Structure formats: C-alpha cells, structure tokens
Amino acid sequence: YIYHPTFIIWVKDTLKDRQQVKVFVDLALTSCEESDFNISRITSLRSVCNNLAPLIFDVHPKCNYKEFMLFFDDVIHQIVDLENFLETFKEASNLLHIWKHLELTHSSVGKSTIQELTDILEVGYFEVNHENENSDDCIHLILQNSAISRTYNLEKLRDLQSKIALIKAEST
Numbered sequence: 001y002i003y004h005p006t007f008i009i010w011v012k013d014t015l016k017d018r019q020q021v022k023v024f025v026d027l028a029l030t031s032c033e034e035s036d037f038n039i040s041r042i043t044s045l046r047s048v049c050n051n052l053a054p055l056i057f058d059v060h061p062k063c064n065y066k067e068f069m070l071f072f073d074d075v076i077h078q079i080v081d082l083e084n085f086l087e088t089f090k091e092a093s094n095l096l097h098i099w100k101h102l103e104l105t106h107s108s109v110g111k112s113t114i115q116e117l118t119d120i121l122e123v124g125y126f127e128v129n130h131e132n133e134n135s136d137d138c139i140h141l142i143l144q145n146s147a148i149s150r151t152y153n154l155e156k157l158r159d160l161q162s163k164i165a166l167i168k169a170e171s172t
Contacts, residue, residue: 004093021049048092113163
C-alpha cells in the first residue's frame with residue numbers, strides 16, 4: 001500500500017467508489033483483446049480494488065490510528081492468500097500507465113451506458129401492457145428503488161442497445 005501511493009491515489013481520485021471500479025472494469029473487459037493475459041490484468045485490478053476498498057474509499061483523512069486499524073482488519077480478513085495478493089497488487093500497480101490510458105479512452109457515454117446496464121440488472125423489471133397497440137408503448141423497462149426511478153419504452157431500449165453496440169465496435 002505504502003510502496004505504490006500513486007496507484008492508490010489514482011484509484012481513489014479517478015474511480016471514486018466501488019461502483020465506479022465495477023464500471024471501469026466492465027468497460028476494460030469490453031475493450032480488451034480477449035487474451036488470457038489481458039483479462040488477467042484487468043481481473044487483478046478488480047481484485048486489488050475490491051480487497052483494498054475499505055482503505056481506499058472508506059478511510060477519511062482525519063481518522064485516527066484505532067479507526068484506521070479497524071479498516072485494515074477488514075482488509076486483512078478479506079485477503080485469503082496474502083502472498084498472492086501482494087504479487088497481484090504489485091502487478092496492478094505497475095500497470096498504472098495502462099489504467100490511465102483506458103480511463104482516457106473510455107468516453108463518458110460509455111461509462112454512463114455501463115452504469116445504466118448495471119442499474120437495469122440490479123433493479124430493473126419489465127411491465128407489459130397488452131391493451132396498447134403501439135409497439136413502443138406496450139413494453140416498459142422500469143428501474144425503481146430509493147436512488148433510481150426511470151422508465152424505458154421500447155425506443156429507449158433500442159437506443160441503449162445501439163450505444164452498447166457502438167461501445168463494443170469502438171473496443172474492437
């Protein structure tokens with residue numbers, strides 16, 4: 001952790017929270033060449049960020065030693081194989097230039113589209129109205145929870161599908 005502060009600072013400042021780590025990793029997996037080597041690099045980033053998340057995202061700048069150690073204990077309990085984790089951390093940290101390049105190449109449209117997909121998978125449900133003759137209004141995808149309230153008709157779903165196709169085409 002101490003040996004790679006630039007990496008930790010980049011993760012905290014750029015990815016900001018656990019959800020943005022997931023979006024970044026999903027975009028990276030979409031845009032990477034499908035070799036085991038590239039997939040391994042990206043999964044190492046995800047593993048490091050997930051395991052260190054309490055220290056990266058939850059520790060506040062003014063926490064005392066006792067508070068810090070509580071977060072640190074959470075991290076240690078999450079890491080099953082410390083030696084392997086340290087190697088994974090070193091690998092992910094040494095690839096910071098690649099993560100920065102990926103961040104620059106991922107458009108805000110791509111990020112927001114991946115976030116929409118994540119929301120749909122987490123809280124989305126379909127509503128079908130058999131009485132409506134207009135095909136665009138007979139089916140709706142509804143996202144509803146305390147943080148999200150959106151409705152997609154068939155046309156909006158097609159637009160989302162087009163965005164996904166563009167992201168995939170740009171990445172290949």
